[in-house]
Amino acid sequence: MLEITLPEKIIKGVISGKKDKNQKNEKVKIETILIKDKPILQFATYTDKQVFHKNVEESEAKDLIISFLNDEFNNLELTTEEYIYSYRVTQKGKVLSNKRRAKEVSLVPISHNKKKNYILEDGTLVPALVDLGIQMPDGKVTKAGYDKFKQINRFLEIIDDCIKEEKHLNIIDFGCGKSYLTFILYYYFVEIKKMDVNITGLDLKEDVIDHCNEIADKYGYSKLKFYKGDIAKYRKRTILI
Ligand SMILES: C[S@@+](CC[C@H](N)C(=O)[O-])C[C@H]1O[C@@H](n2cnc3c(N)ncnc32)[C@H](O)[C@@H]1O
Known part of the structure; x- marks a missing residue:
């Protein structure tokens, strides 16, 4: 051996x-x-x-x-x-x-220039991300959640670039799946930007939708709702981003 x-x-x-x-x-x-x-x-x-x-x-x-x-x-x-x-x-x-x-692996970049790219830093607790297995209760990113955390930060950068003067938004996430991005979007608009948003997640999978609604209820995210349904049959008037 x-x-x-x-x-x-x-x-x-x-x-x-x-x-x-x-x-x-x-x-x-x-x-x-x-x-x-x-x-x-x-x-x-x-x-x-x-x-x-x-x-x-x-x-x-x-x-x-x-x-x-x-x-x-x-x-x-x-x-x-x-x-x-x-x-x-x-x-x-x-x-x-x-x-x-491991250069790539540091979530909080050493250089000041790069640091501005990360809207959400390792250690900033987003409670729903604990339920989704991406963060520990102290806000530290789990090793299994590391790639997802990077994806979340990249997503927030893109969203941040799109937001101008809006005060109110209605958002629908078609095919939200486990809704890592949906939860982070809610957190970003409500907790960071202090905006008034309604977010709807839609997916075909009932168990996933139930779990997402449980997490949203647990944290009092009253304007974040998840529904089981087919994208093709969705009829509600909604602003898409
Ligand atoms: C790859 S996952 C995306 C999850 C999530 N949006 C993300 O970016 O991490 C795609 C999701 O779309 C859902 N989906 C596929 N076709 C759908 C349809 N016609 N109506 C609603 N949801 C659908 C699937 O059930 C799956 O959860």
């Missing part, structure tokens, strides 16, 4: 460098995903024609990574919030490793 110490809180990774050029598996990609609010590591093993997915708990992930390095691959790269760790298994079975700072 290889002697190797792996970091905690892996966000993503890749296992590559086939030991045998005739082996079936080409590479393995690793990603932390959220299943029922719990971070799980998803291993995607690529052959030349197919991808096989396997979800494992964090506690089992290290053994699985090490078994890939023992049996099939020589290279490993793992990204955490702070560092990118690289490992290489030599022909003699030793493991060489190094780490470098």
